[in-house]
Structures are given as C-alpha cells and as structure tokens.
Amino acid sequence: MALIACRDASFSYEGNIAVSGLNFTVESGDYLCIVGENGSGKSTLMKGLLRLKPPRAGIVSMGDGLKPSEIGYLPQQTAAQKDFPASAYEVVLSGRLGARGLKPFYSKTDKAIVEENIERLGVGPIRNRCYRELSGGQQQRVLLARALCATKKLLLLDEPVAGLDPLVTQELYKLIENINRDTGLTVVMVSHDVRSAVKYASHILHLSTEQIFFGKTKDYLQTKAGIGFLGTEGNGND
Amino acid sequence: MIDTLIEMFSYTFLVRAVVVGLLVSLCAALLGVSLVLKRYSMIGDGLSHVGFGTLAIATAMNAAPLTVSVPIVVLAAFLLLRISENGKIKGDAAIALISTGALAIGVIVVSMTTGLNTDVCNYLFGSILAMSKDDVTLSIILAAVVLTLFVLFYNKIFGVTFDENFAKATGVKTGLYNMLIAFLTAITIVLGMRMMGALLISSLIIFPAITSMRICKRFRSVTICSAVVSVVCFFIGVVGSYVYATPTGASVVIVNMTALAVFWIANTLKRREAI
Known part of the structure; x- marks a missing residue:
C-alpha cells in the first residue's frame, strides 16, 4: 500500500480553492518534489499532507500505518x-x-x-x-x-533551500539525497528550484492551482510542462 | 539591614504577603518566557483587567474574591486564546476589547455598590494588606499546582513555543498545551493581582523574561534566570516599599526596570568587548 495517496483531492486557502484535481501516490522510499510557481498551491498542499488542514474535497490517505508522530517536517522559518x-x-x-x-x-x-x-x-x-x-x-x-x-518513515520539507547561498544549497541537497538513499526514508519536498528538483528527485508533482503532471522525473523531462517550466526558469536565471 | 528585615517580618500580614508574592513572581516568570516568545505578552495584561472586573463583582456579591475570579479569568484566557488563534478579529484588538470591556463593567459595579473609593485604588494599584489567611492557603496550593504542571510539561511548552506547526504536524496536541499555558497564566494573574494591582501585574510576566533574554542564550537558562531575577526583584521591591513607605506593586516594578537596565548595559558591554 502507498504511504500517501491523494484521490481527486483539493485544498482551500482562506476560503478559496488553492489547488485541486490532485491524484498521486507516494511509495515508501520515493523522493517526490512538488514544483510550481508562487501561488500554485504547493505550500497549501504541504499543510494538507501534514494534516494541519483538512482536504476540501476528495481523499488523502496515509498508508503503512503512518501516524502523525512518525512524520518529520522541515518548515519554513x-x-x-x-x-x-x-x-x-x-x-x-x-x-x-x-x-x-x-x-x-x-x-x-x-x-x-x-x-x-x-x-x-x-x-x-x-x-x-x-x-x-x-x-x-x-x-x-x-x-x-x-x-x-x-x-523513520516520511520527511516533508517546505522550501528547504530558500534564502541559502548556492554552495550551502548544494550541500543540503546532497545531504537530503544521502538520507533518502541510505535510510530509505521517503522524502516529499516543496521547491521552486525546478532544476535541482529534476536532478535529485525520483518523482515530480507539478502544480499550477491544479495538478499538471505527476510521474517519474525522466518522463517529466519529456512533457510540455517540464520543458516549458525548465525553459522559462533558465531564461529567468540567465 | 538585618534589623529592618526582623522588624518587617514580625508583622504576620507582611510574612503572608511576601510568601504569596514570591510564589506568584516565580510562576509568572516561568510562564512569562513562553508568553513573551509566543507574542502573547498582552494576554497577561488583558486578563488582569478581566480580573479587576471579577474582583469588583465578588466584592459586590460579598463572595470570596479568589473563588469568583479564578474560574472567570480562566474562561477569559481560553476565549482570548481562541480568538487570537483563528478569529476574524486580530489578537491584539480582541484583547483590547475584552480588557476595556471588563474594566468598564468593574467600574460600574463598584460605583453602584461601594462607590469609587480607596477600594478601587487598591484593585488597580495593589495593596499589601489584601491577603487574608484563607487566601494564603489557597494561593500556596494554586502556586504549587502551577509549578508542578510547568515542570512536568516543560518540554512540551518549549515545543509549542518554538515551533507550533512542527509540534502539531508531528503529533503533539498543541491545542491542549496552549490551553495549559493560558490556564496557568490565568491562575497566576489572579493570585498576584490584588497585591501587585490590576494595572501592574503583567509586569511580573514580561519584565523577568525580557531581562534574562538580554544575557542568556538557551531556553533553559532563560527560564531559570528569569525565575531568579523575578524572585530577587520582588523581595527587594517589598523590602524597599516597607522602608520607604511606597506602594508595593509599583516598587516591585521599579526594581524590575532597574534589573532590565543593568542586564541591558551588561550585554552591550559584553558585545563591545567581543568586537
């Protein structure tokens, strides 16, 4: 059974629907990156996965007997x-x-x-x-x-590299990768750094107030959404 | 100096006041660290005004002040917490609404019964004569309850103070511990209010915490330091008020202000040296 499963789930923020049409599963040992622009519903979904916020519609289920006391969380400061x-x-x-x-x-x-x-x-x-x-x-x-x-099971990270310099950012990504690989800990990370996301994550969930893509990272790189998002990011940085 | 102390403690009413005062300053200082860091400092102030209202009503009804005040102020504390967490009215405005409302009710009740006289002055600015023997017993029991619960839940209080979202997401019942903090604060306020005065009691919560944060860098050392500062300041304040015949509450606050200034200067000097 999947560690996290969302079926037709949507979440609201201050009364308005922030993100909808969520259909994805996270298996034990996965490294999922949730990407999207500001206001795409990433952080709202994170609150939902932490059960700080109930879904407005649909089902969010936690498998493998996952209790709240077994979730690790790295919040924004x-x-x-x-x-x-x-x-x-x-x-x-x-x-x-x-x-x-x-x-x-x-x-x-x-x-x-x-x-x-x-x-x-x-x-x-x-x-x-x-x-x-x-x-x-x-x-x-x-x-x-x-x-x-x-x-010991699930680590949720909310923009862990926000405000860090590039060197420290790379160090932190390496650290998270090692933890995921060595201990088999499932990692779910919210990030707008899409380049690093496709470099390290095994799965990508792309949001833009609704679900645009969910699947393996290598498939994401072939999709229009993936190419487009990486392209605009690149132009923005250059 | 020693003679003054011996003379002072030959009055039983002063011994009572000092015992209760020391316990209240200890409780207030411990809770104060968490309240200041959670940005809840004004809750203490709001609660003391509610306490003033309940004292006025208790006097009008001829009831024992503590038995009326404790439950009502505890209720008000829960209400304030609720509002500041998820209400449409923001926390500071809600506190102002409730505290001025309670103050107004208190003033009306007093003026309709005994009239605006020295009683009101005592409620607002405190009186060392306020403690009866029964009050002392009840105060000691309640203070013991506050201290025990604080020690038992010290780690949880740290957790919900430092990062409530993390605590909640990892399965800590943060609502329960927030209510515990509010409950303990309410009791402490009511216990200290008549001696320190409704307008001055919140200083016992805020001053020691801010003072010790000037110098200490760890949560545990801040907590211990503010307990020590608070107790010492209270004692100096009471003795000072006896020697110079000044109001007790205000004297204690003045000593607390001095302590804050000393710590502030010490920290500035320390930093200069480091540079």
Missing part, C-alpha cells in the same frame, strides 16, 4: 524563531516530542536518537550555540536534524 533563545541541542531534542505522548521527560532512547542525528548532520560543533546566532545553512541543518528525530 517563522519570524518569531529568528530571535528565539534556544541552543541547537534544545531544538533538535524537541523533535522527539511527538513520540513522547503525555510522558513528561525524554528517555535514554530519545537522547540516543538525538545524538545519532546530531552526528549524521554534523551539528556536533554547534550544539551548544544559540540557534538565532547560527548561519542560515547551519539553522537548516539543525531543523533537519530535528525533523529526522521525529521520523
């Missing part, structure tokens, strides 16, 4: 976090909250998982630094470590 006094370690540790239920304190297992992810993402040297004083790339690593602490 909020303004409040920019001046939040917290150490990197405290932030990563909070990734284990969902798994705790009502139990008040973290267990040894929780702390071991945290150490493992701190190691994996190279957060060790900055673990006691203040989160707000880290660079953008370091902050994303900390948040990614927190997301990995929350999940």
Whole structure:
C-alpha cells in the first residue's frame, strides 16, 4: 500500500480553492518534489499532507500505518524563531516530542536518537550555540536534524533551500539525497528550484492551482510542462 | 539591614504577603518566557483587567474574591486564546476589547455598590494588606499546582513555543498545551493581582523574561534566570516599599526596570568587548 495517496483531492486557502484535481501516490522510499510557481498551491498542499488542514474535497490517505508522530517536517522559518533563545541541542531534542505522548521527560532512547542525528548532520560543533546566532545553512541543518528525530518513515520539507547561498544549497541537497538513499526514508519536498528538483528527485508533482503532471522525473523531462517550466526558469536565471 | 528585615517580618500580614508574592513572581516568570516568545505578552495584561472586573463583582456579591475570579479569568484566557488563534478579529484588538470591556463593567459595579473609593485604588494599584489567611492557603496550593504542571510539561511548552506547526504536524496536541499555558497564566494573574494591582501585574510576566533574554542564550537558562531575577526583584521591591513607605506593586516594578537596565548595559558591554 502507498504511504500517501491523494484521490481527486483539493485544498482551500482562506476560503478559496488553492489547488485541486490532485491524484498521486507516494511509495515508501520515493523522493517526490512538488514544483510550481508562487501561488500554485504547493505550500497549501504541504499543510494538507501534514494534516494541519483538512482536504476540501476528495481523499488523502496515509498508508503503512503512518501516524502523525512518525512524520518529520522541515518548515519554513517563522519570524518569531529568528530571535528565539534556544541552543541547537534544545531544538533538535524537541523533535522527539511527538513520540513522547503525555510522558513528561525524554528517555535514554530519545537522547540516543538525538545524538545519532546530531552526528549524521554534523551539528556536533554547534550544539551548544544559540540557534538565532547560527548561519542560515547551519539553522537548516539543525531543523533537519530535528525533523529526522521525529521520523523513520516520511520527511516533508517546505522550501528547504530558500534564502541559502548556492554552495550551502548544494550541500543540503546532497545531504537530503544521502538520507533518502541510505535510510530509505521517503522524502516529499516543496521547491521552486525546478532544476535541482529534476536532478535529485525520483518523482515530480507539478502544480499550477491544479495538478499538471505527476510521474517519474525522466518522463517529466519529456512533457510540455517540464520543458516549458525548465525553459522559462533558465531564461529567468540567465 | 538585618534589623529592618526582623522588624518587617514580625508583622504576620507582611510574612503572608511576601510568601504569596514570591510564589506568584516565580510562576509568572516561568510562564512569562513562553508568553513573551509566543507574542502573547498582552494576554497577561488583558486578563488582569478581566480580573479587576471579577474582583469588583465578588466584592459586590460579598463572595470570596479568589473563588469568583479564578474560574472567570480562566474562561477569559481560553476565549482570548481562541480568538487570537483563528478569529476574524486580530489578537491584539480582541484583547483590547475584552480588557476595556471588563474594566468598564468593574467600574460600574463598584460605583453602584461601594462607590469609587480607596477600594478601587487598591484593585488597580495593589495593596499589601489584601491577603487574608484563607487566601494564603489557597494561593500556596494554586502556586504549587502551577509549578508542578510547568515542570512536568516543560518540554512540551518549549515545543509549542518554538515551533507550533512542527509540534502539531508531528503529533503533539498543541491545542491542549496552549490551553495549559493560558490556564496557568490565568491562575497566576489572579493570585498576584490584588497585591501587585490590576494595572501592574503583567509586569511580573514580561519584565523577568525580557531581562534574562538580554544575557542568556538557551531556553533553559532563560527560564531559570528569569525565575531568579523575578524572585530577587520582588523581595527587594517589598523590602524597599516597607522602608520607604511606597506602594508595593509599583516598587516591585521599579526594581524590575532597574534589573532590565543593568542586564541591558551588561550585554552591550559584553558585545563591545567581543568586537
């Protein structure tokens, strides 16, 4: 059974339909990139997949007994976090909250998982630094470590490279690719960086307030939508 | 100095006031860190005005003030939280509506019963004489409840304060913990209100948190630091108000202001050195 399945689903944003006609499935181990222009409904769909927002119509089902406490999420940063006094370690540790239920304190297992992810993402040297004083790339690593602490199955990323410089962006993409390949963790990423999306993802979902394409990346490159989108992006960047 | 303290604590009413005050400052400082970071500082202010209204009504009905105030202010806290989360009226406007509304009701009730006299002044600016023996017992029990719940749910409170969406998406019941924070805040406000005054109680929530954020960089150290700052400032404020015969609430706020200035300057100097 698919990890996520959307059937004729649509989501609304502030009362208006933001995205509709969604028909796609995500299997375990997939790396799906959701692409589209600003206002195409990407972030709204992300909220839907996180179950922060119910679908307006249609069905969104989670398979393989996927519980909310098994989802890892890398959100876009909020303004409040920019001046939040917290150490990197405290932030990563909070990734284990969902798994705790009502139990008040973290267990040894929780702390071991945290150490493992701190190691994996190279957060060790900055673990006691203040989160707000880290660079953008370091902050994303900390948040990614927190997301990995929350999940073994599904990682949802909302514009993870927004505001990062090109070098750090490539590093982060490599990191996500390695995680997907080595641990078999399913990755769903929202991005408007379509060039990197087709480079790294196994599947593409192209939105423009409705679903334009869903399928394997190599098929996407043959479609009109894919050629067109990559073409305009290229012109825009040149 | 020691003589002054011994003389001061020979009055039982002062001992009561200091005990309750210290507990309230501790609770307020702990919750304050989360409220300030969640941009909920004004909720404390709004609740204290609701508290003023309920005190006026309790006096008019000849009922024990705490038993009337606690449930109504807790209800108001839930309402404010609800409105600021998903209402069409934005949070700050909603708080202003509810707080001025409650203030108006309180003033009308007071003027119809006892008339605008020293009572009103005491409600607004606090009085050290406000604590009866029963009040003290109830205050200690409630403060113990607030502290216990805060310690037990410290990690969850961090989670919903730092990133509510992440917490919610990963299966934490954020609504429940937001309500817990609102509940604890409401109780703390009501407990401290009569001593500090309806207009000044929110300072106990906001000042220590802002002060400790000048220097501390971690959530845990900010929380501990603001607890210590708050308790020390309260004690100095009370002793000061005894020595100079100034109003208690205002004296405590003045000491808190001084602490904020000191921390601010210390941080600026530290930064200069680093450069």
